[in-house]
Amino acid sequence: MGNREDLLAGAKRCLYEKGYGRTTARDIASAAGVSLAAIGYHYGSKDALLIQAMIEAVAEWGDAVGGLLADRGGAAATPEERFVAAWDRVLESFVEHRELWAVQFEISAGTGSSPELQEALAAVQRSARLGLSALFQGLEEVPDTPDELARGAFYQSLLAGLAVQWFTAPDQAPDGRELLRGLRLVGGSVLGAPAPAEP
Known part of the structure; x- marks a missing residue:
């Protein structure tokens, strides 16, 4: 690996070990085994590097879940x-x-204090929604259409809500069957049709 890749790997390690807010440029350079100046040369800033590391980490999660x-x-x-x-x-x-x-929750909570972070996350929102739409349909990719963006936004909302519940009380987080029952009940009340009986 070159310095750029080493920095990305080091930044991911630091995110997992220290979180976004407590990671310093020196921490990343040390984890990557490169000079401090390499961060500016390759990524422009520590925050830009951490954001890229977070985007890559989420993509890796997507690949793992896709499997x-x-x-x-x-x-x-x-x-x-x-x-x-x-x-x-x-x-x-x-x-x-x-x-x-844990890092995603930390970053989401701190976006208001960092316009750069907020802008970076907003820039990947569309592709994240399309990626989730494809992931949950078992497809490689989906077209960039209003329907697929809406489907992805629904999955994104469900995923974030489930993650919060799991982190708060893992034993009380709904499983797939409970989510399906909830979807039927909500769909029935919104669309005016009775929810099917639980199988």
């Missing part, structure tokens, strides 16, 4: 069974990627 979601009961599974399996696997991913979610 978990690849087999959600096979071709014989119903859409409901695939939905339940997908969200149960997302819950499993929280255990393995706990540090990533």
